[in-house]
Amino acid sequence: MKNFLKKYWIIPVLLIITLIGFSAYMYNKPRKNIINAGVKYKVSSKKLFADFESNENQANKRYLNQVIEVAGNVKEVSKNPQGDFIVVLDSDGGFGTVRGTLIKNQKIVIEEILPGDAITLKGICTGMLLDIILVDCYVMEKV
Amino acid sequence: MKILKISGVLALLIGLASTSFAQKFITKNGHTSFYSEAPMENIEAHNKEVLSIIDFDSHEIVTTMLMNGFQFKKSLMQEHFNEKYVESDQYPKATFKGKFTPNDAIDLNKDGNYELAVTGDLTIHGVTKPIETKATIEVKNGVVIGKTNFNVKVKDFDITIPKVVVENIAETVLVTSDFTYSPYNN
Numbered sequence: 001m002k003n004f005l006k007k008y009w010i011i012p013v014l015l016i017i018t019l020i021g022f023s024a025y026m027y028n029k030p031r032k033n034i035i036n037a038g039v040k041y042k043v044s045s046k047k048l049f050a051d052f053e054s055n056e057n058q059a060n061k062r063y064l065n066q067v068i069e070v071a072g073n074v075k076e077v078s079k080n081p082q083g084d085f086i087v088v089l090d091s092d093g094g095f096g097t098v099r100g101t102l103i104k105n106q107k108i109v110i111e112e113i114l115p116g117d118a119i120t121l122k123g124i125c126t127g128m129l130l131d132i133i134l135v136d137c138y139v140m141e142k143v
Numbered sequence: 144m145k146i147l148k149i150s151g152v153l154a155l156l157i158g159l160a161s162t163s164f165a166q167k168f169i170t171k172n173g174h175t176s177f178y179s180e181a182p183m184e185n186i187e188a189h190n191k192e193v194l195s196i197i198d199f200d201s202h203e204i205v206t207t208m209l210m211n212g213f214q215f216k217k218s219l220m221q222e223h224f225n226e227k228y229v230e231s232d233q234y235p236k237a238t239f240k241g242k243f244t245p246n247d248a249i250d251l252n253k254d255g256n257y258e259l260a261v262t263g264d265l266t267i268h269g270v271t272k273p274i275e276t277k278a279t280i281e282v283k284n285g286v287v288i289g290k291t292n293f294n295v296k297v298k299d300f301d302i303t304i305p306k307v308v309v310e311n312i313a314e315t316v317l318v319t320s321d322f323t324y325s326p327y328n329n
Contacts (some may be wrong), residue, residue: 028217029218031218064235065225079171080191083190099171099192101192120266127209127236129171130194133192134251136214
């Protein structure tokens with residue numbers, strides 16, 4: 001065994017370095033890049049709102065923290081006090097809508113999105129307040 | 144009556160509807176962050192989708208936010224926060240419901256600054272505790288900007304920190320909120 005380690009000492013050293021490197025990578029890994037993230041569900045804004053409205057607990061189990069694509073008609077585009085764009089999709093929910101806070105890096109010019117436009121938002125669902133909330137959103141397409 | 148089904152949050156907000164709309168202001172993009180200094184690493188997260196309604200007639204305020212909406216720089220930290228500490232799947236929302244006393248009569252029709260004494264119940268991780276804090280209100284060009292900060296002791300809300308990391312995570316976190324309210328017209 002001693003002879004083996006003397007000859008192949010580099011193997012455990014490399015293993016330890018790899019382990020430390022992997023741990024450091026995992027620890028410092030930034031949040032999910034939404035542009036490349038895999039999509040769990042594709043749903044319309046009306047269906048998403050209806051799912052939460054009919055059974056919030058069940059909808060939480062399905063959508064919470066998942067990357068989803070939501071297609072719908074734009075109700076409003078605004079900015080929050082921090083300067084991020086907010087896109088609100090209609091849901092037929094009366095009071096409630098689907099609200100997405102956009103990431104800065106977008107391929108579509110957000111200022112050109114108008115109420116009534118049909119778009120698809122890709123984002124992470126964080127749940128329901130008055131509206132269904134999506135964060136880290138990316139505008140996939142504008143029809 | 145369809146809207147009444149939307150959620151308990153809405154029912155809570157409708158509870159404030161006994162007064163005239165002119166005195167009520169809302170934000171759906173309130174910003175709440177928390178920060179704690181710890182020996183190993185400082186912890187900071189931001190939530191920019193906080194819902195809050197303030198009623199200047201009854202001096203009531205209701206605020207609610209999604210725990211999953213707190214965003215950290217590091218993915219692993221966010222995962223641990225949601226899965227191990229606040230158990231967001233089981234307790235998805237944090238809520239504050241309380242009353243405020245201004246230092247002077249608030250005039251919403253002209254610009255001005257006010258200080259408020261705020262008392263109420265804060266619910267995090269399914270545990271409700273009374274809190275008292277100070278806040279400021281700025282009336283400017285028809286909008287109302289509210290700001291506050293207060294300390295929260297993690298163990299008061301039955302949030303258990305594993306023994307392995309207990310020395311690296313602060314027991315108290317500083318919660319800071321700033322809300323830009325607009326008139327509530329619905």
